[in-house]
Amino acid sequence: DAMVIQNPRYQVTQFGKPVTLSCSQTLNHNVMYWYQQKSSQAPKLLFHYYDKDFNNEADTPDNFQSRRPNTSFCFLDIRSPGLGDAAMYLCATSREGLGVPYEQYFGPGTRLTVT
């Protein structure tokens, strides 16, 4: 059974048209991450939620926002997509807070195309 679910798997949007990507998890993990991955590159962390606390990476553009309404769901909003935002967006989760590092699990990703 899928543990980290991303919808949609493929998303096409127009230049400048807001888009929302969603992620849900059945693991009850308290940390959720959003990564951007471009072709032949490593995943690049955009931000993450530790419980309800939002942690933005210093180089994440303001164009990217996130919401986490509850433990299971997290959304990535791109307010005005540019051509350079075309990429695979990956959601990941982990369980933290017990003093030892735990595994981070990724979803299947959403491939975003900007036309």
Add this chain to the structure above:
Amino acid sequence: GENVEQHPSTLSVQEGDSAVIKCTYSDSASNYFPWYKQELGKGPQLIIDIRSNVGEKKDQRIAVTLNKTAKHFSLHITETQPEDSAVYFCAARVGGNEKLTFGTGTRLTIIP
């Protein structure tokens, strides 16, 4: 901050032979080292990990070794099969920090 270097960037191996991918990290406070396999169009899949209190871990054909003194860790795949063809990423995590720092990836191709 942590920096992870990964080599080689591409690796071709004859089916049945072994493959080794190496990573080095910079922060001696790193204590967790996962390896991910990513197939085309899919999300990274955790295949094995090691914590800093262990020097080696094995899971069937896959093993990871860690040398804390030299600050490097390696992925070993034995008896390679065509389905092992993928991009492999190493990562490191500093203790007390929930973020991973990834290596640049290795594209492994198994030649039938």
